[in-house]
Amino acid sequence: MELLKFITCGSVDDGKSTLIGHILYDSKLLYADQKKALELESKVGSRDGAIDYSLLLDGLMAEREQGITIDVAYRYFTTDNRSFIVADTPGHEEYTRNMAVGASFADxxxxxxxxxxxxxxQTRRHARICSLMGIKYFVFAVNKMDxxxxxxxxxxxxxxQIKELVEELKLENVVIxxxxxxxxxxxxxxSENIKWYDGPVLLEYLEKVDVTENxxxxxxxxxxxRVCRPNHTFRGFQGQIESGTIHVGDEVRILPGNEKAKVKSIHILDKEATEASKNRAVTIQLNREVDVSRGSVLFxxxxxxxxxxxxxxxLWMDDERLETGKNYFVKIGTKLIPGTVTHIRNTIDxxxxxxxxxxxxxxxxxxxxxLKFADGIVVDTFSKHKTLGELILIDRITNMTSAxxxxxxxxKGEEGLGKTVIDxxxxSNWKGQRAITFELKESNIINLDFARRIERxxxxxxxxxxxxxxxxxxxxxEVVRHLNDAGIVVLMYVKKDFDSGIFNTNRAYKNNWFGDEITxxxxxxxxxxxxxxxxEETTTVGDFI
Structure with missing residues (x-):
């Protein structure tokens, strides 16, 4: 049975949780004890004893106390015509990042x-984020018609109003x-109360919509x-097929090495198969030894x-603001690599x-x-290959998702892609900095304590x-070169009468590179x-020569 993954979103108190709860209740998709518990809890709720369908979704105590959704509530249910996974997402602006997480999985x-x-x-905010996350199908449910x-x-x-928004965002496949x-x-x-509307009801549309056509x-x-090596005779490459179908005997290319090989065998769980298609988790064995590791792509x-x-x-999700130059782990596809946001071109309201x-x-x-990565990786634009075009930034200290x-x-044309030598x-890129040597010449301002405080x-x-x-x-x-080669910023403190001799004589900042204005x-x-x-540009003063 075909699966549809969808989300509900909108402003605070628009009735998202109530809508999904009503679908579950009307479709008789609740166990008897769930139904009984819902009816009992509703008697002490905010609807004077009438059934409060939102209680089926708003699971956190804080949500029930405040009457809002905070967390993303996922529910799986099945009708006679289709299976569904729905994410009920929060409406408040403070929880935009929670809503974006729900949107990232939905069709x-x-x-x-x-x-x-x-x-x-908030309607505009959520529609824009859904579009950013690659959603192509939209239902605008005008609620509270009663x-x-x-x-x-x-x-x-x-x-x-909705049609103006659809035109502004260039949304596709819209139903109101x-x-x-x-x-x-x-x-x-x-509805007997809305006889002037002759379109599909919500559940009917969700059961019939084809989200694969585009x-x-x-x-x-x-x-x-993952590379699977159970014994010395078998080397298989495991992953989920994101598009298309593969057969035994097909030729594939492997990136980033750009090698070619043929499929020797395909394994689905513990059984061997002659072919496999999209969304299948498989193990693929090739007919010759090639350079493949986690993060490589077969296509x-x-x-x-x-x-x-x-x-x-x-979409920035961290409580601390993003500053250019800070180093993060970037997750694209199955690859995790250090990377840096080198420039913010513009914000989008x-x-x-x-x-x-x-x-x-x-x-x-x-x-x-x-963004710049520590090395070349396999990546593509989101419009061409969704899995290779979506990313997250992870804070290297807290391990929290920042964006x-x-x-x-x-x-294109970046040097050093797929380098085998770590230079x-x-x-330096891994550390999010440029490896530069600065000579701190002893002066009336600069002493050893001053140098140590700068280092700290x-x-x-x-x-x-x-x-x-x-x-x-x-x-x-040699010492300074080795430290710089390790990606370290070197502060070299020298006495007044000491000449290190490591900088070109034409360097204006050989001795006092601060300039007189820095005191x-x-x-x-x-x-x-x-x-x-x-x-920074590579011409910054202080580079080791």
Whole structure:
């Protein structure tokens, strides 16, 4: 039986939980004890003893106390015609990131609109995020029609507002249905109160809609999740097929190495098969030894990119704001790699769509950003290959998800893609900094304590820094080069009469690279922090020669 994954979203108190609860109740999809418990709990609820269908979804105590949805509640249910997984997502702006998580898994969005209020800011926000997450099918359920006396004129007004929003966001496959979640009008059966509406009721549409017709991915591809080596004679590559069908004997290409091989065998669970299709978890054995590891991709036709720099549209989800130059783990497909947001091109107002320049990003804001990875990885635009074009950013310290987003552009021609040698550039990128040596020459301002305080301040800001104090000229060049090659920022403190001899004579900042205007610890630390940022130009003074 075909599965439909959908979400409900909209503003606070639009009736999302009530709507899904009513579907479950009317479709007789509850066990007897669940139904009895619902009826008993409703007697002490907010509806004067009438059944409160939202109680089936709002599971957290805080949700029931406040009458709002906070967490994403997932429910699985089956009718005679289809199986469903629904995510009931929160409506409050504070929980936008929760809603985005629900949208990331769905094929269809049911966006509720209060018939008394019409299209609101939060309606626009959720529609935009659903579109960003790749949802192509939308149902706008104009709810609480009973509170406007089932007025066709009111519905027509809201329908006009919705059509303007659809045109603005260029949404596809849109249906608008007037409903009453509490009274059951047009939820599972046609309403006697809304005879002027002749379209499908909500459940009927959900049972019949075909969400596969606009799938644009072509050909077979499978990101490798794991290399299976049960014995010395078998080497298989495990993962989920994201598109197409693969047969024994088919030729596949492997990225990032761009090698070719033929499929020797296909295994589904503990059985061998001659073919496998989309959404199947499989083990594929190839006819020759090739370089494949977690994060590699097997595919059969078309082109898939390999690059170390991309443009992506991000939804920032962290409580701490995004600053360019900070290092994160980036998860794309099955690959986890260090990466840095090198530039915020512009933010996008999630309510109006207006673009504006910005230097940072706050929670729940959307922006177009440029990212650079520590090495070349297999990636593609979201419009071509969904799994290889969606990403998350993970904070390297807290391990929390900081952002989610989609790839919109690949930057070609990057040097060092798929390097087998781990060099200074890769190590520096892993650390989210540029490996630079600064000479701290003893002066009236700079002493050893000053140098140590700079090292501590930079370390507190996340820079991997080492204070080096040479006693003579012997081996200085090699020591500093090795530290820089390890990706470390070197602060070399030297006495007034000591000449390290490691910088070109034409370097204006050989001895006092601060300039006379910098006379305190904070300014010095700021200067070095900015100069060692991965987003800075390579001509920054202080590079080791």
């Amino acid at each position: 269809l969005a049911v966006i509720l609109i209060d018939a008394k209020q019409g299209v609101l800011v 509170l406007v006396l089932y007025s066709k004129e009111r519905f027509d007004t809201i329908q006009h 249905i007037p409903v009453s979640a509490t009274e059951g009008d047009n939820v599972t059966t046609p 799938k644009s991915e072509k050909g077979f591809y499978m990101p490798v999740q 059969s036709e078309g082109e898939i990119g390999v690059t170390s720099s991309i443009e992506a549209t991000l 999630v309510n109006t769509g207006v673009k504006k320049e910005a230097s940072n990003l706050e929670k729940n804001e959307i922006a177009v950003c440029e 989610c987003g989609v790839v919109t552009q690949l930057y 200074r550039e890769i190590r 301040e930079l370390s507190n800001r996340g820079r991997h820094t080492y204070l080096y104090i040479p006693e003579n000229n012997e081996g200085i060049k 305190n610890l904070e300014d010095a630390a700021d200067y070095i922090y900015k100069a060692t940022g991965i987003t």
